Amino acid sequence: MPRPRPNRTALVAGAVALVAVTAAGCGDTGGLRGAGATPTAISPAKLWPDLRPASSPAWPYDEGSTETVKGVGVPGDDIRKADPVAVVGAEIAAHPDDYGxxxxxxxxAARTDECGPGGDGRRCPLLRAYYRDLTGDGHDDMTLGFRLYPTNQTAVRVYTVEHHKLVQVLADNDAIIGVELAGRTVIVRSPAGITGYEYRTTWAWDPERRAMVFSRDEFLRTGARKHATRMPSPAPTASPSASGSASAR
Incomplete structure (x- = not known):
């Protein structure tokens, strides 16, 4: 479910080292030159040493959660043979408090009904499925995305096969402007409330928890935006069909 973003203060720090090198033929002898005085190293100052340790997490990330998908077969343990439309339908059926x-x-749910044969593909919320080994077991895993209505958020899901069953190992809902697969990580880009910045959340496979876990949350500058005070949500992208898929390599 949508995770609340904690209040953050953007820390903008720049460390620039300038080395002046004159062009060849201008009297440069090629010797070493001093870069000036070196700043004195200062150790971190520990504040409030007697502060009582927190008894709860900083914010409620759903870290390391997994869920077995019921009613969806994986013929031959080949995740590419699992029907993405059926996978989304199984989630809707399993969570009536969210989709009821x-x-x-x-x-x-009503829009998902349009994903099947004879449906209006333009209303289908399912995005194309991508396949890559994110768990390191040598077999492809499936990354799915689908639009959530009426919030216009995007659901990002990752599935793997364990003991001949389809298992969801990542579930993240957010206002999303982009998703990337890098190695065995999933990077989710979300709009920030400040023009010219965005959040980038990285999820990485944890072999001990057997799940994709939150590993990094960044607040990054993306450049000035002239005519918008906030970044708009992306337009829905229709899935071409239940079998429409692509390999992210």
């Missing part, structure tokens, strides 16, 4: 008539994503 009173849930925050209540309009998603």
């Amino acid at each position: 008539s009173k849930g925050p994503y209540h309009a998603t």
